Amino acid sequence: MGYPSAMMLRTDNLTLARGGVPVLTGLSLALAPGQALILRGPNGAGKTTLLRSIAGLQPPLAGRIEGAQDRIAYAAHADGLKAMLSVTENLTFWARVFGHTDITPALDAFDLHGLADRLAGTLSAGQKRRLGLARLLVTGRPVWVLDEPTVSLDTGAVALFAEALRAHLRQGGSALIATHIDLRIEAQVLDITPFRATSATRAGASDEAFL
Amino acid sequence: MRALLIRDLTLALRAGGGFGLGLAFFLIVTVLVPFSVGPQAELLQVIAPGVLWLGALLACLLSLDRLLALDFEDGTLDLLVTAPLPLEAALSVKALAHWLTTGLPLVLAAPVLGVLLNLAPPGYLWLVASLALGTPALSVIGCFGAALTVAIKRGGLLLSLLVLPLYVPTLIFGAEVARRGAGGQEVTTPLLMLAGITCAVIALMPFASAAVLRMGLR
Numbered sequence: 135m136g137y138p139s140a141m142m143l144r145t146d147n148l149t150l151a152r153g154g155v156p157v158l159t160g161l162s163l164a165l166a167p168g169q170a171l172i173l174r175g176p177n178g179a180g181k182t183t184l185l186r187s188i189a190g191l192q193p194p195l196a197g198r199i200e201g202a203q204d205r206i207a208y209a210a211h212a213d214g215l216k217a218m219l220s221v222t223e224n225l226t227f228w229a230r231v232f233g234h235t236d237i238t239p240a241l242d243a244f245d246l247h248g249l250a251d252r253l254a255g256t257l258s259a260g261q262k263r264r265l266g267l268a269r270l271l272v273t274g275r276p277v278w279v280l281d282e283p284t285v286s287l288d289t290g291a292v293a294l295f296a297e298a299l300r301a302h303l304r305q306g307g308s309a310l311i312a313t314h315i316d317l318r319i320e321a322q323v324l325d326i327t328p329f330r331a332t333s334a335t336r337a338g339a340s341d342e343a344f345l
Numbered sequence: 346m347r348a349l350l351i352r353d354l355t356l357a358l359r360a361g362g363g364f365g366l367g368l369a370f371f372l373i374v375t376v377l378v379p380f381s382v383g384p385q386a387e388l389l390q391v392i393a394p395g396v397l398w399l400g401a402l403l404a405c406l407l408s409l410d411r412l413l414a415l416d417f418e419d420g421t422l423d424l425l426v427t428a429p430l431p432l433e434a435a436l437s438v439k440a441l442a443h444w445l446t447t448g449l450p451l452v453l454a455a456p457v458l459g460v461l462l463n464l465a466p467p468g469y470l471w472l473v474a475s476l477a478l479g480t481p482a483l484s485v486i487g488c489f490g491a492a493l494t495v496a497i498k499r500g501g502l503l504l505s506l507l508v509l510p511l512y513v514p515t516l517i518f519g520a521e522v523a524r525r526g527a528g529g530q531e532v533t534t535p536l537l538m539l540a541g542i543t544c545a546v547i548a549l550m551p552f553a554s555a556a557v558l559r560m561g562l563r
Contacts, residue, residue: 189427192563208427212420218359219352230348231428269424 137276137306141201142166145188148197149331152183156195156331163324167276170299170309170321179326181312182210185281188310207275209283213266217255221246221265224254229272240271243298244291259286267295270302278302278309284317292317346430346438353442363411367404367447368454374400375458386463393462394472394523400458401451401476402483402516406508408447409487410494410501412439413558417495426562432555440481440488440551448480464527471526475539479519482543485550486511492554496561514542 143165150158157180165171173181186192188199189208215224225237225246241247244264249257254265263286270278278299284292296317299309303319311317357364378396379389416422425435455476456469464472490508494500521535 189423191423191426204429206427208424210420210423212418212423214416214419214421214424216352216356216419216421218356218361223352223355227348227352228424231425231430233429 137167141205143188143201143205143277143308143310144199146198146200148184148187148199149195150180150183150187150192151195152180157183158326158329159331161197161326161329165277165308165310167306167308168303170303170311170319172317172321172323173310173312173326174314174323175326179330181326182281184326185210185279185310185312189279202277205275205277206279207270207273207277208279209266209270210281211285213262213269215254215262215265218253220251220253221257222250224265225268225272228269232273232275234272234274237268237272240268243271243301244268244294260288260291263287264291264294267298271298276307278307278311280309280311280313282312282314284313284315346434349425349430349435349438350442353439354445357442357446363408364446365450367408368450370407371400371404371451371454372458374403375461379461389463390465390527393459393464394468394527395520396462397455397459397464397472398476398479398516398520398523401448401455401480402512404451405447405480405483405487406505406512408443409491409508410504412443412488412491413495414491414500422495422558422562426559432558433551436488436492436554436558437485437547437551440485440554443488444481444484448476448484452476452480465529467529468523468527471532472523475519475522475526475536478522478536478539478543479515482515482546483512485546486515489550489554489557492558492561494561495558515539518542 145161145163148158148161149156161184163171173184175181185208187194188202189206190202219227222237225240229235229237241250244267246264246268249261254262257265267283283295287295292315296319299317300319302309375397382388382392413422416425426432452473455472459469459472487508490504493507494504497503518535518539522532522539525532525535
C-alpha cells in the first residue's frame with residue numbers, strides 16, 4: 135500500500151504567533167514524500183505552534199503553507215481518547231471518521247491486541263500513548279505531524295513507533311516531528327532557534343479577533 | 346458523521362456520561378413546584394405550561410457545558426478539526442446527539458409530569474408538540490454557546506449568560522403554544538413562529554459555531 139499523491143509539504147516565509155505574540159518568523163521548510171524532518175529547539179521556541187499551524191489549527195500571521203490541506207494526521211500531547219470507550223472502540227471511531235474500517239494493522243503495529251477490549255481509561259500512560267499513535271495509522275493520511283510522540287513510552291514502545299514510522303516513510307508518507315530523543319531513523323534535522331521572532335516583528339502584530 | 350453520532354450516544358449512556366442529568370433536573374423541578382405553590386389546582390393549571398417549558402429549558406442548559414468541554418480537554422476537538430469531516434457537520438452531529446440524550450427524553454417525560462401540574466387535558470398534545478419543535482433549537486443554540494466558551498476555563502457561567510437571551514424567543518413561543526393549547530385556543534401563529542426559529546437556527550447556527558470554535562482553538 136502506498137500513498138497516491140506525491141505532493142511536497144512546503145511552508146514559505148512563515149510568521150507564527152502564540153497568544154498574540156509572534157514566536158517564529160521567516161521560516162521556510164520543505165518535506166518531500168518518504169522524508170522525515172525532526173524539529174529541534176529549546177522549550178518555548180515555537181515547535182508546537184509551528185506544528186499546530188501546519189495542522190491547520192491556527193492561521194499564520196504571514197506566509198503560506200502548501201500541501202497540508204486534508205493530508206495531515208496530527209498527534210499532540212492529548213490523544214483524543216475517551217476513557218469510557220474500549221481500545222477497539224476508540225480506534226474504530228477514528229478510522230470511521232477518516233473513512234476507513236480496518237484497524238487490525240494499527241493494533242498489530244503498536245502491539246495492542248492484548249488490550250483491545252480494555253477501557254481506555256484503565257490503560258497506563260504509555261499504553262494510552264501507544265493507542266494515540268496507533269490512531270495515526272487508521273487515518274490513512276500521508277503527512278504525520280507529531281508533537282513529542284515518545285512522551286511516556288518505554289524503549290520497547292519507542293522501537294515499535296520507530297518501526298511504524300519507517301514503514302510509513304517507505305510507503306511514501308512523510309513526517310514532521312518535534313522530539314528530543316534519537317529515533318534511529320534517517321531524517322533531516324531542523325533547528326528552529328534561528329527563526330525566533332525579534333521585538334521588531336512583534337510590533338503591531340496581533341491575532342486577537344476583537345481588538 | 347454516523348460514527349461521531351454513535352460515539353456520542355454511547356458515551357452519554359455509559360457510566361459518567363451524564364445521560365439523565367437533564368431529565369432528573371426536569372423531574373425535580375416539576376415535582377417540587379406543586380409543593381412550593383400550594384394545593385391550588387386551578388393555579389397550577391394556569392402556570393403548568395410555563396413551568397414545564399421553563400423546567401425543560403433549564404434542564405437543557407444544565408448539560409451544555411459538557412457538550413464540547415470534554416472533547417476539548419482530551420484533545421478530540423483538535424483532531425476533529427484536522428479530520429475530513431467539516432467542522433460545521435461535526436458540530437451539528439454533536440448538537441443532534443445532545444438533543445437525543447437531553448431534549449428527546451424531556452419531550453417524552455413532559456406529559457407524565459404534566460399530570461403532576463394538573464395540565465388541562467387539551468394541553469398535552471400541544472405541550473409535546475411545542476417541546477418537540479422547540480428543544481432542537483435549544484440544543485443547536487447551546488452548541489454555539491459551548492463553542493464560544495470552550496477554550497475558557499470554567500466557562501459555564503458565561504455560557505449560561507450568553508445562551509439565555511438566545512433562548513428567550515423559543516421559550517416565549519414554545520410556552521405560548523402550550524398555554525394556548527391548554528386553553529383550547531388557536532395555536533397556529535406561535536407554532537409557526539416556533540418552527541421558524543428552530544429551522545433557522547438549525548440551518549445557520551452550525552456555521553457560527555464552527556467559526557467561533559476555530560477561533561477558540563487557536
